[in-house]
Amino acid sequence: MSFRIAASPHHHSQAKTAVIMRTVALACIPGIAAQCYFFGVGVLVQIALAVVTAWLCEAAVLKLRGKPIQAKLSDHSALVTGVLLAVAIPAYAPWWVIVIGTAFAIIIVKQLYGGLGNNLFNPAMAAYVMLLISFPTQMTSWLPPLTLQTTPVSVSDAACTIFTGYSCSGNSLTQLRSDVDGRTMATALDTLRTAVAAKQTVSEAQTSPVFDGLGGTGWSWVNLGFLLGGLFLLQQRVIQWRIPVAVLGSMTLVALVFAMVDSDRFASPLFHWLSGGTMLAAFFIATDPVSASTTPKGRLIYGAMIGLLVVLIRNVGGYPDGWAFAVMLANLSVPLIDAYTKPRVYGQSAKRG
Amino acid sequence: MSQYRQIIQQGLWQNNPGLVQLLGLCPLLATSSSLTNALGLGLATMLVLAATNAVISMVRHQVPNEIRIPVFVMIIAAVVTAIEQLMHAYTFELYQSLGIFIPLIVTNCVVIGRAEAFASKNSVLASTFDGLMMGLGFCLVLATLGAVREVLGQGTLFAGAELLFGDWAKVLKITVYQSDSHLLLAILPPGAFLVLGFVIAAKNAIEARRKAKQPAAASTVQRARVTQAGS
Numbered sequence: 001m002s003f004r005i006a007a008s009p010h011h012h013s014q015a016k017t018a019v020i021m022r023t024v025a026l027a028c029i030p031g032i033a034a035q036c037y038f039f040g041v042g043v044l045v046q047i048a049l050a051v052v053t054a055w056l057c058e059a060a061v062l063k064l065r066g067k068p069i070q071a072k073l074s075d076h077s078a079l080v081t082g083v084l085l086a087v088a089i090p091a092y093a094p095w096w097v098i099v100i101g102t103a104f105a106i107i108i109v110k111q112l113y114g115g116l117g118n119n120l121f122n123p124a125m126a127a128y129v130m131l132l133i134s135f136p137t138q139m140t141s142w143l144p145p146l147t148l149q150t151t152p153v154s155v156s157d158a159a160c161t162i163f164t165g166y167s168c169s170g171n172s173l174t175q176l177r178s179d180v181d182g183r184t185m186a187t188a189l190d191t192l193r194t195a196v197a198a199k200q201t202v203s204e205a206q207t208s209p210v211f212d213g214l215g216g217t218g219w220s221w222v223n224l225g226f227l228l229g230g231l232f233l234l235q236q237r238v239i240q241w242r243i244p245v246a247v248l249g250s251m252t253l254v255a256l257v258f259a260m261v262d263s264d265r266f267a268s269p270l271f272h273w274l275s276g277g278t279m280l281a282a283f284f285i286a287t288d289p290v291s292a293s294t295t296p297k298g299r300l301i302y303g304a305m306i307g308l309l310v311v312l313i314r315n316v317g318g319y320p321d322g323w324a325f326a327v328m329l330a331n332l333s334v335p336l337i338d339a340y341t342k343p344r345v346y347g348q349s350a351k352r353g
Numbered sequence: 354m355s356q357y358r359q360i361i362q363q364g365l366w367q368n369n370p371g372l373v374q375l376l377g378l379c380p381l382l383a384t385s386s387s388l389t390n391a392l393g394l395g396l397a398t399m400l401v402l403a404a405t406n407a408v409i410s411m412v413r414h415q416v417p418n419e420i421r422i423p424v425f426v427m428i429i430a431a432v433v434t435a436i437e438q439l440m441h442a443y444t445f446e447l448y449q450s451l452g453i454f455i456p457l458i459v460t461n462c463v464v465i466g467r468a469e470a471f472a473s474k475n476s477v478l479a480s481t482f483d484g485l486m487m488g489l490g491f492c493l494v495l496a497t498l499g500a501v502r503e504v505l506g507q508g509t510l511f512a513g514a515e516l517l518f519g520d521w522a523k524v525l526k527i528t529v530y531q532s533d534s535h536l537l538l539a540i541l542p543p544g545a546f547l548v549l550g551f552v553i554a555a556k557n558a559i560e561a562r563r564k565a566k567q568p569a570a571a572s573t574v575q576r577a578r579v580t581q582a583g584s
Contacts, residue, residue, distance in 0.1 A: 108547070130543075133538055133541060134539075137534065
């Protein structure tokens with residue numbers, strides 16, 4: 001006689017990796033759309049390059065490792081890594097930047113550690129850090145929003161710039177980034193950093209056209225787009241509220257303390273919310289199921305740590321934006337956080353051991 | 354003679370200090386950002402290893418077992434100081450670019466490791482040879498790392514070779530490719546860890562492939578022995 005052990009029916013979930021990953025990719029659409037609307041279609045070219053590279057690298061490594069290629073590729077995790085990296089890097093960076101980055105993310109950060117589920121770091125963010133320290137010029141050359149561009153970038157210009165370094169009419173990336181006076185325009189976070197370093201106050205810096213009163217011009221909408229996608233992910237129960245809430249909460253708190261100490265040097269929490277990659281990171285990157293903490297309490301600590309680190313890096317660190325560094329540092333602490341926040345098993349005493 | 358073949362095999366491949374024992378990682382990773390630096394430190398370490406092994410093997414019967422480590426360390430420190438002074442005198446620019454890592458050869462675990470594991474138990478000639486081979490193994494790994502990182506990070510090979518070999522060596526510089534933006538990661542510390550990881554992986558892969566071929570050969574040898582014993 002054999003006893004059949006069945007899983008409890010009340011814990012039934014239809015969610016497969018492929019479905020979750022597809023939902024995450026779909027939820028990026030509002031943010032990507034906003035980025036296209038305000039900054040031109042360069043990001044779409046980057047996404048195409050990233051996804052093709054991700055698939056090719058994944059297939060190549062799976063073949064080397066003797067794993068089923070079709071089955072693993074169709075879980076869409078490579079797709080999501082590619083998309084997240086492509087939206088995180090400057091939209092008009094040369095093509096080889098995204099190709100090197102995606103290959104690094106898939107081959108080294110993900111597959112060398114044993115593939116999906118075994119990677120210590122978020123592949124997209126580790127690749128972002130690698131690119132940022134390897135190619136600092138390319139990785140900080142953001143184009144100003146279309147409304148501020150002296151020579152607006154057309155659709156064909158996007159492809160020309162990414163593949164040749166010059167737009168179809170022959171302008172270099174530096175020229176495209178210049179305003180009427182020939183000064184290079186930077187992102188809101190960059191501008192703020194330079195202005196504060198030059199002893200201007202935050203409110204003086206924010207009179208520059210790259211600010212729109214809330215965050216950076218265009219960047220506010222990109223962030224709102226990713227916020228929308230993030231709320232969709234929450235509603236679909238692909239991610240849980242703890243990490244995004246902890247990230248944004250601790251970010252607000254720390255930024256508020258900074259702003260209260262010296263509002264001339266440090267920007268308001270609202271600006272932090274709506275500039276750089278805040279919403280993308282809080283909802284899409286920090287919530288990566290593999291590299292994030294897995295316990296309820298641990299997720300709060302993990303999220304709070306990311307929020308704290310980002311504001312610290314933005315306000316007193318060496319880089320204008322610090323999501324990738326913050327997420328990687330938090331990823332490193334995850335095993336420790338998880339070990340200390342292991343939930344009590346029902347029936348055991350609260351004491352350890 | 355087979356003992357010497359054994360020593361060569363151990364030092365260069367099977368027990369390579371850089372790839373298998375993973376000793377002396379600090380200089381291995383810190384100075385391998387260019388081929389010239391790597392070769393400079395590799396050669397210095399090799400000289401130190403050979404010389405310390407020789408001296409320690411000479412005094413091995415006189416040194417009481419209880420205080421052997423301090424004695425070894427003092428011998429090693431003396432030899433390293435001599436080498437450091439030599440480099441200071443003859444390869445001054447390289448001496449400056451390697452900086453603290455030359456005196457730090459004293460703390461390189463390969464040196465004390467070989468003194469303890471080999472030189473204190475073997476004859477002078479064998480010990481010297483072992484030091485030379487272990488040093489060569491270490492130097493080769495360093496040079497490989499240095500070459501890969503320099504090509505990736507600067508697009509050149511042997512840049513600054515004149516610091517090590519004198520002015521004629523300027524012709525050695527090879528520009529592999531020209532670019533405005535090199536992979537800076539390769540010459541930063543994380544690049545060292547990544548490249549070393551790949552070199553170790555390559556070594557393990559070669560080993561595994563060799564092992565996969567071996568069983569067939571081993572079984573035939575065994576059968577031959579059995580028939581010999583039977584007849």
